[in-house]
Amino acid sequence: MIHPKQPVTPAEVARHYDTLDIFYREVWGEHLHHGLWRRRFEAPGRAVEHLVDHVAGAAGLQPGEVVCDVGCGYGATARYLARHYDAHVTGWTVSKVQFIQAVARDARNENLRYRHGDWLANNHPDGTFDVVLAIESLAHLPDKAAFFREAYRVLRPGGRLAVCAWLAADGARPWAVRHLLEPICREGRLPGLGTLTDYAAMAEAAGFRNVRHEDLSRRVARTWSVVLRRLAWRLLTRPRYARFLLDGRHADRVFLRTVVRLRLAYALGAFRYGLLVAEKPPVSSRAG
Numbered sequence: 005m006i007h008p009k010q011p012v013t014p015a016e017v018a019r020h021y022d023t024l025d026i027f028y029r030e031v032w033g034e035h036l037h038h039g040l041w042r043r044r045f046e047a048p049g050r051a052v053e054h055l056v057d058h059v060a061g062a063a064g065l066q067p068g069e070v071v072c073d074v075g076c077g078y079g080a081t082a083r084y085l086a087r088h089y090d091a092h093v094t095g096w097t098v099s100k101v102q103f104i105q106a107v108a109r110d111a112r113n114e115n116l117r118y119r120h121g122d123w124l125a126n127n128h129p130d131g132t133f134d135v136v137l138a139i140e141s142l143a144h145l146p147d148k149a150a151f152f153r154e155a156y157r158v159l160r161p162g163g164r165l166a167v168c169a170w171l172a173a174d175g176a177r178p179w180a181v182r183h184l185l186e187p188i189c190r191e192g193r194l195p196g197l198g199t200l201t202d203y204a205a206m207a208e209a210a211g212f213r214n215v216r217h218e219d220l221s222r223r224v225a226r227t228w229s230v231v232l233r234r235l236a237w238r239l240l241t242r243p244r245y246a247r248f249l250l251d252g253r254h255a256d257r258v259f260l261r262t263v264v265r266l267r268l269a270y271a272l273g274a275f276r277y278g279l280l281v282a283e284k285p286p287v288s289s290r291a292g
Contacts, residue, residue: 005148006172006181006197008190014098014122017144020193021077021099024259027245029078031234036077037140037168038224038277048230055168055224056084059137062218062281063166065089069134072096072158074123074151075141079106079116086115094133096123098144124150131160143170146195148203152210162286165212168220171276172197180274184265188275191262200278212282221270221277228267235263 021028028036039051040058065071067090073082076095079102085091094117097103103120110116119126124147136155145151155165172185189197200217207215238245269275 005202006176006185006189007195008186010190012144012146012189012193012195014144014146017193018098018100021097022101025099025101027248027259030238031231033080034078035080037081038227039230040220040223041226042223048227051227053084055139056081057088058220059139059166059168059279060085060089062279063135063137063164065091065135068092070094070132071135071137072128072133074136074138074155075144076106076118077102079110079118081137081139082106082116082118083110083113086113091115091135093117094119094128096121096126098122124154126154126158128158130157131163132158134160134163136163136165138166139168140170142167142203143189143192143194143197148196148198149206149209152203152206152212156210156212156284159284161284163284165207165280165282165284167203167280169200169203169278169280170194170197171203171278172199173274173276174199174201176274180269180272184269184272184274188262188265188269191259191265200276200280203278203280207280207282211284213285215280215282217278217280219276219278221275224277225267225270228263228270231263232267235260 035052038055039048040055041051042054069091071085071091071093073093073095076082076097079095082093082095085093092115096119100120103118106118136159142148142151185197204215204217
């Protein structure tokens, strides 16, 4: 597990997303996650929907099921699941700005509910959900083993967990850790970055069975080329971008550097992207 030199708290994660709200929405889009390219020439907006469809399919999501979206952002994934899968979704975000926008967009949709706070301190009763999803939020949680334990607790027997995770490559070289992965953690407000092997072991330790995973790195890496192009265009055409990046009062202005590091880390194989799917046994007690 790779950790930044300074610990990262949930409050710092929230502040990061609140501060960069307009930049994330304009440059990355309201889904705030990678796209999954099925074909070489494909619109980025369609690619992000492909990722949601891929995750929903891997989790075996059925119409009418109850879903928890951990790290829901602006609610784009929750809305997509409600619209296309008839899912009943509860989304969690630590960002107050994201929470306000998600609620405002979906105030009249009875299939969508949002919670503002730390999901590791949620008050959901045991066995509340059919599916727990975490699309790129695990890296922001300080206690990743606790995430898997909480997911196990709130799932009904037979429920499924699907996690899209930012990952360090197994056996990443020291220079890649020092110059790419540790700075990505520090600048992106990631308390830690594990491998698929790490997370599979945590899922099994929490009680999950039939744990399986898939490396999607090659199919999602193009996301950062798209983000870099969008960012470069806005730097040329929107003065507020340059003003923000040059203003030393804003610690989060280093996000431009982080985007470059991410693209390079993918190209060098130091950074990976994986999907992990697991099942809670059909009886409430842990198998063992």
